[in-house]
Amino acid sequence: MDNRITRRTLGALLVSTGMALSLPALAQNEIKIGYNADQSASGAAELGLSGLYGFQAAIDDLNAQGGVLGRKVVGVVRDDAGAPPKSIQNMNELIDNEKVAAVVGPTNSGNALAWLHIPQQKKVPVISHVATATDITARYAKEPQNYIFRVSMVDREQLALLAAYAVKASKSKNIAIIADTTGYGQAATKDLQEILTLHGIKPVGIEKFGPKDTDMTSQLAKLKAAGADMIITGSLADATAQVLKSMEKMDYYPGLLSTWGSINTPLVNIAGPKLAEKTIFAASTTEDASDRAAALHKRLVAKHPNMPAFVSAAQGYDAVMLIAAAINQAGGTDGPKLQAALENLGAVQGIIKKYEKPFSKEQHEALGVADFHLAQWKDGRVVKLDDAVVKGLTAADLKR
Structure with missing residues (x-):
């Protein structure tokens, strides 16, 4: 009886050992x-x-x-x-x-x-x-x-695309920057100043706001007074939505360009689907x-x-x-x-x-910048932008 138990135990151990050895092999x-x-x-x-x-x-x-x-x-x-x-x-x-x-x-x-x-x-x-x-x-x-x-x-690359569009689209060449005070926003401001310099343009205004601010009308009023017809933002989707809502309060709608953070749904959820359509942003691809x-x-x-x-x-x-x-x-x-x-x-x-x-x-x-698209929200979907300005952009316009 003891022998039988020993054999059974040994058999179980062998099976167990065999299974254990198979696990590393599977892994x-x-x-x-x-x-x-x-x-x-x-x-x-x-x-x-x-x-x-x-x-x-x-x-x-x-x-x-x-x-x-x-x-x-x-x-x-x-x-x-x-x-x-x-x-x-x-x-x-x-x-x-x-x-x-x-x-x-x-x-x-x-x-x-x-x-x-x-x-x-x-x-x-x-x-x-x-x-x-x-x-x-x-x-x-x-x-x-x-x-x-x-x-x-890549931040520098997408900002180069936004700047190229702004320069082509602006009739007055009065381009402004508005960004939040985070490291992200201020790095974007620095990059944009350098990129616009390559285009021979000095921003007519550079404004900033706190990342939790919800009213940017005072900053936008200064940019409006400076004659800005294109504004580039350095902020994430929720903050860009607040910029749009502030523009709505003022009935001031210059061209608004933003980084790919605007592809996030907070832009639509906060600004609303129609207002969200008033910004153009960078993207590496779109569903269409x-x-x-x-x-x-x-x-x-x-x-x-x-x-x-x-x-x-x-x-x-x-x-x-x-x-x-x-x-x-x-x-x-x-x-x-x-x-x-x-x-x-x-x-x-x-x-x-x-x-x-x-x-x-x-x-x-x-x-790189040559791979990136410009996109916008339309009817609750992100779609590729292919307007006359985009069609007119050349490799020489993508200064960075």
Whole structure:
């Protein structure tokens, strides 16, 4: 009897051991890609949430084609709630515990700047799919290997597009700037002054406001008195909505140009759908930009009816596809080899465009001003702007 129990126990142990040994084998057969972005807390959370939908759709497509190198791709998702300490914690968990091959994220530039040293030191490539601060990809540009890449708007580049439009559209060349007092707004003001100088233009006014202010009529009155017929804003969607509401109070409607933050629904929710249509903003793509974009939008909206920001979904999708192409080219997920592959990719089909050698050692931005569109809200949807001014823009107009 004791012998039988021993044999049964031993058999159970062998089965148990066999199962335990199979788990690492299964794990080794997967390729993990991390996602670390705000999906719940800050004003940019809907960009992170939409980016997640695109990230997941790309992984689904890869697995439907047999995975990468014959291995299943698994997304490991973390919400950093817009908080730098949480975002740092997530990065450490994704790299040290989950052993991800690469990370897509974050939403907020401040979070990226708080943890860039982690993937750089641990040699894990990151592709920023939303955060726009110029320094994100530039911080380690002089290192032997820079592990930080981006498929998103870049602040200087999108402001160059807005300035080019303003210069072409302005009849008087009286162009003004209004921005919030955050680091983002003041950096935009500095960039815009420099870019307009390249056009030979000095702003007729530069006004600022607090990020929580709701009445900008006094600032706008000064710009109106200065004769401004085009105004460029440096603020997120909620603040730009307040600028529009203040314009409405004054019945003063110069051309208003804003950064891609205006693609967020707070602009429509606060200003109202009709007033929201009075600003033009930068975007890397729109749902009507191409057949591929339209197909992905239709697919994602069917699954997520309230998806707020298609542009970041497209950027999240393309980030995954670029990582997958690099893993294929590197023949595995070794960090230094993967980083080198990203810098030497050939053609990769994305949603925004077909990428032709998107990165190099000197250039870690997959998108530039020539890739960006101007867009606006129409009937509750973001659509591509294609007016006479846009059609008249040339490469020479995009000074930066």
